[in-house]
Amino acid sequence: xxxxxxxxxxLLVLTxxxxxxxxxxxxxxxxxxxxxxxxxxxxxxxxxVLIPVIFIIDRIKPSDRKPCSRSDRKRLVIGGLCCGxxxxxxxxxxxxxLYMGTPAGKAGFLTACYILLVPILSLFLKKxxxxxxxxxxxxxxxxxxxxxxxxxxxxxxxxxxxxxxxxLFAVHILxxxxxxxxxxxxxxxxxxxxxxGILSIFPAFFSEMHHSVAGIAAWxxxxxxxxxxxxxxYAGVLSCGVxxxxxxxxxxxxxxTVASMIMSLxxxxxxxxxxxxxxxxxxxxxxxxxxLIFAAILLAQIPVGREKKEMA
Numbered sequence: 001x002x003x004x005x006x007x008x009x010x011l012l013v014l015t016x017x018x019x020x021x022x023x024x025x026x027x028x029x030x031x032x033x034x035x036x037x038x039x040x041x042x043x044x045x046x047x048x049v050l051i052p053v054i055f056i057i058d059r060i061k062p063s064d065r066k067p068c069s070r071s072d073r074k075r076l077v078i079g080g081l082c083c084g085x086x087x088x089x090x091x092x093x094x095x096x097x098l099y100m101g102t103p104a105g106k107a108g109f110l111t112a113c114y115i116l117l118v119p120i121l122s123l124f125l126k127k128x129x130x131x132x133x134x135x136x137x138x139x140x141x142x143x144x145x146x147x148x149x150x151x152x153x154x155x156x157x158x159x160x161x162x163x164x165x166x167x168l169f170a171v172h173i174l175x176x177x178x179x180x181x182x183x184x185x186x187x188x189x190x191x192x193x194x195x196x197g198i199l200s201i202f203p204a205f206f207s208e209m210h211h212s213v214a215g216i217a218a219w220x221x222x223x224x225x226x227x228x229x230x231x232x233x234y235a236g237v238l239s240c241g242v243x244x245x246x247x248x249x250x251x252x253x254x255x256x257t258v259a260s261m262i263m264s265l266x267x268x269x270x271x272x273x274x275x276x277x278x279x280x281x282x283x284x285x286x287x288x289x290x291x292l293i294f295a296a297i298l299l300a301q302i303p304v305g306r307e308k309k310e311m312a
Contacts, residue, residue: 009254
């Protein structure tokens with residue numbers, strides 16, 4: 001494997017780690033201010049954090065994909081709009097599924113099923129996968145089931161909403177795969193968050209602020225507490241500003257299916273974080289699930305067929 005692919009794979013592992021640890025923050029923040037408000041505020045913070053980062057990078061080591069022409073800027077804006085819109089739809093569908101009653105563990109498993117959907121959608125874009133990746137997907141899904149599910153796999157209307165979320169996250173990965181080689185990743189990430197944050201304001205205004213002055217006044221009160229801002233800042237600065245930017249940079253040059261498998265480690269890290277930080281118990285079933293997911297990702301990294309010949 002090329003050194004650049006190794007580096008990008010490690011960036012995606014770090015992305016999954018940040019997202020996994022952010023699980024607790026997402027639950028607490030959503031409960032404090034509402035799911036749409038939480039998504040909107042953390043996205044706007046993520047976009048704001050990246051503005052000084054862009055200026056610093058431009059002064060120290062400008063990106064070779066920095067937009068220099070009108071067509072470059074147009075491509076960058078289109079990429080940010082597409083990524084931000086899909087991210088808003090995906091995160092909103094996930095929050096609605098949780099709000100409608102899907103348990104967190106089940107939602108984690110169903111969301112992570114995007115690792116099945118990415119290669120299927122990729123076939124329509126003429127991106128083929130080797131046998132090792134398909135086998136790795138099957139092993140990873142079994143591992144995710146053992147890790148996230150504690151009961152039988154029955155479906156409710158809320159579960160279908162989470163499956164829609166998985167489909168949208170698969171689309172998000174493929175949209176990033178298309179635009180990341182063409183534009184500056186940090187700039188596109190910044191635009192993505194502003195788009196997602198602005199779009200989140202509208203459902204928040206009607207469902208959480210109750211589109212009234214009294215509703216807005218009641219909505220503002222939780223924002224005065226430290227218990228609300230700690231998870232919001234973690235999710236905004238790290239989960240959005242850092243992790244989603246690492247995703248865009250790390251996906252560049254990687255097979256989108258392999259990238260999705262690496263990012264499914266989010267489920268593993270969330271369980272480990274709960275074990276270390278919250279003292280939650282990890283049984284043999286969860287440990288076996290973690291082991292299967294790690295094994296699947298390692299299997300997907302083995303070059304086969306044409307890739308093996310190119311390395312020879």
